[in-house]
Amino acid sequence: MKSGVKNISQNSLLVFSAFFFIAFILILLAGFRPSGFDPDYYNYLETLTLDVKDFSFFSMEPLYWALVYLNKLLFNANPNSFFLIVATIFVSVSMYAIKKYSVNIFLSLILFLFLFFPDFGLIQIRNGMAIAVFWLAIHDLINNRTKNFIIKCVIATLFHYSLVISFIFIFFSKNKINKIFYIFLPLISFFIGKYLFTLENFKIIIPFLPSFLQFKANAYVSLMSTGVENSLTKINIINLKSLSFIIFYYLSILVTPKRENVTFWTMYIKVLGVGNAIWFMFYNVPVFSFRFSNTLFTIIVFLLPVVFQRFQKHSKIICIQIIILWTVLLSYNIFIKHEIFNFSVF
Structure with missing residues (x-):
């Protein structure tokens, strides 16, 4: 029995360590990506030095402007520190949701890394933070924590207005x-x-x-x-x-x-x-x-x-392998073939 408990503890530590390492790498990649690597980089860069009186809550959301203000206050509007803050929120909340709620962490991570991190971690960063919070919210709703669901949907909407759609799921x-x-x-x-x-x-x-x-x-x-x-x-x-x-x-x-x-x-x-x-x-x-x-x-x-x-064990392995291959090919088609990112900046 003690040996079994020890193995479980070691496995948990291994999973936590792997998650922490992956999250750390993703945050660094997003925070220190070269200027102009993604199509929205300079659009966000222009907002970092704005005065509070110039914040437009119609064009961008309150929590985004709060992060801009915080970065300006603490780090003199440094772009790397700003993108590190944003990436830390998106990556840590997303991976926490995956660790807590996914029934197959490995497959969820592959889908996240290849399909959604490039888009919402590097390009649509406001939407990315909102989606991460929405993932927590929808699981609150499933687990009958309606009040928590509403609070998180409000937070998600304050990161990106498109998440106003999330409130409909309460019905x-x-x-x-x-x-x-x-x-x-x-x-x-x-x-x-x-x-x-x-x-x-x-x-x-x-x-x-x-x-x-x-x-x-x-x-x-x-x-x-x-x-x-x-x-x-x-x-x-x-x-x-x-x-x-x-x-x-x-x-x-x-x-x-x-x-x-x-x-x-x-x-x-x-x-x-x-x-x-x-x-x-x-x-x-x-x-x-x-x-x-x-x-x-x-x-x-x-x-x-x-x-x-x-699925049964053997068919499940085959299907997951097919999905992983398809995910990688789809990611290539979306982000590489269509030249979403500017690799010439390296």
Whole structure:
């Protein structure tokens, strides 16, 4: 018995040490990346020296500006210290959530490292901090800690306004799911987007949005009205990334999880389902489409491990290997092939 306890203790220490080491490396990579390595680097750099009176709470969120102020106060607006602070929040909270809630830490880490860290740890850093908090929030909801869920959703929204979408999940049941509805939800959403959520109809909705979303929406509509085509004004709704998430979605619906994971699986499916619905429903307003949907797509970090836990040992190993290979190839396609990062700065 003592030997068994000792082995468990050693394994726990090994896992903790590995997590700490990976987190430390990721934080250093994000904090000391070269100037101009990611597409938003200089946009954030411009905000670091602004006076408090110049903070715009319509363009960026209160907790982001709080970090800018803190960095200016403590580190004289040094960009490295700022990105280290942001990375520490994103990486530590994300990895804490994975360690605490994932049923397969290794698979969750692979998904996080290859699909989401490059995007939300280096580019969309405000959204990254918000998503990390949302991961904790959704598990509070699943575990009936509704008050904690609401508090964390407020914090997430103060990091990035797109997380206002997270509040809707308080109305979702974790105990039952209408599989037929969720199977057809992407198709229904596509037709709603095609015939109802057109750009003209979206303009009608804008005055009813919260003021901070009105500002963003009006800016995006003005951009689209220029007729210039870029990633903010036009998207290909069926690309390798969106197709991958659709496949993950349907695979997850069709596989019945283990009994002890049913409530988690149910809520994860609903989060991913809403993400897919938003992707198709708002494709006429691309920024809203990918801002909200990409946030919710991150739930696969927890969903896929639950799905593959259902398989037998040998088939599970094969499936996980396939998913890892696909994840690496998808990451290459998104971030390397499309030259998202500027490696020439090294």
